């Protein structure tokens with residue numbers, strides 16, 4: 001019961017009051033049951049028993065207040081836990097390097113932040129209810145012991161055997177529930193294709209059918225199968241417990257009275273057992289939710305461990321507010337190998353020896369898959385090289401200054417993300433309006449109330465808006481990965497013939513991936529990549 005441990009662990013200073021408040025209602029309830037059994041045998045002709053009435057009122061009020069306190073305290077503890085987890089995971093993800101981020105995968109983090117934390121939140125009040133029923137059952141058993149040792153022994157025997165059988169059925173059901181949750185992430189990844197590939201699916205009926213019939217339906221069915229089997233396991237446990245409950249009741253009604261001397265005791269015991277029936281049923285219903293929360297805690301723990309390990313490896317020091325590039329960036333023997341699934345070495349880039357001079361325009365060209373984007377990731381230290389070094393003016397880039405080094409760059413990746421606002425920037429309104437005008441977006445987008453009025457634009461326009469954001473950052477080095485690829489001929493021309501020269505004249509260093517060989521003269525230098533290697537570096541007329 002990891003979740004219960006977690007709840008009380010997180011309660012810290014409030015642990016003892018929470019423990020008392022969650023156990024007291026069960027004890028009080030069994031007190032009330034004991035009272036009811038006493039009142040049932042009370043001689044009503046003597047009038048109402050004030051003492052019993054007072055006890056009933058006090059016990060009921062204490063029960064309600066304690067329960068309310070326990071539920072409120074649990075809500076506060078779990079809300080705080082969720083807040084901390086959200087922030088910790090966000091902090092850890094921020095500290096990852098790109099390689100670790102790609103290895104862990106966005107979907108897994110998304111699942112933890114969404115589904116797992118929700119499962120935990122929903123299970124929190126259930127735990128209090130569970131403790132309530134367990135304490136009620138235990139104290140009722142003690143009360144039975146007080147009434148008759150034989151009845152107590154029979155109760156313990158039934159409880160012990162029922163618990164044993166229930167646990168084995170429960171463990172099996174829990175394992176199936178775990179398997180179902182794991183399979184559910186495969187189902188969600190297929191479903192993700194349906195959502196993200198919506199247009200492509202609409203355009204291709206065979207793809208649509210294959211994805212739906214062979215993946216979405218199959219995986220959904222497999223999840224359902226496991227959930228049904230797991231549910232059956234839990235239900236079997238419930239039926240078994242019910243069977244033992246009726247067995248116990250039968251024993252108490254038909255057998256034990258012959259071994260109990262006091263005539264009123266068997267009726268009292270039977271009443272206690274009848275009351276306990278409801279508690280047993282509610283307890284068993286509560287267990288699957290707590291079991292799901294246990295699995296969610298396991299997954300969160302595993303994710304946090306991985307994030308912590310990856311964060312330690314990727315520790316990269318504080319950012320510098322306004323770093324400068326005076327001479328340039330040098331790569332010496334830089335190489336990097338992707339890890340293919342299963343740990344096998346994947347695509348290899350390098351060793352690369354390059355000099356990117358400050359204030360120059362450098363193009364990176366080469367065929368698809370030749371390693372251009374990977375080289376950009378190495379230049380920007382999004383990937384730490386396996387060997388060799390990257391130099392920033394006269395400094396070597398290390399883990400300690402990598403974050404500061406990255407503040408040199410504004411990058412528009414080929415698969416860039418367009419933010420809805422200029423996070424971390426407070427640009428002058430006029431400058432921004434000028435940039436939006438320069439990108440020919442004035443009639444589409446405005447920056448008002450601290451955000452872009454829309455990001456629902458054509459792909460070429462989205463890239464232009466990304467250019468607005470990149471230029472607004474005012475960083476000394478600009479990196480554009482195939483920025484012109486989606487632009488119309490007019491804007492493409494503008495990019496090569498006006499924008500890049502203007503940025504160069506403003507003292508910017510530009511590194512751009514380009515397939516447009518007719519504009520290679522817009523660069524000072526063209527680096528040609530083939531199969532992960534720098535095949536040649538050409539100095540153009542502009543750079544001569």
Ligand SMILES: Nc1ncnc2c1ncn2[C@@H]1O[C@H](COP(=O)(O)OP(=O)(O)OP(=O)(O)O)[C@@H](O)[C@H]1O
Nearest residue numbers: 102338339346347367368369370371372373374375
């Ligand atoms: N995240 C990744 N994990 C593993 N291998 C990768 C990853 N990204 C790229 N690769 C491998 O690296 C190779 C080079 O990819 P890269 O994106 O650097 O090429 P590119 O020259 O930019 O291609 P393009 O012109 O198509 O954009 C790919 O062929 C692929 O095998």
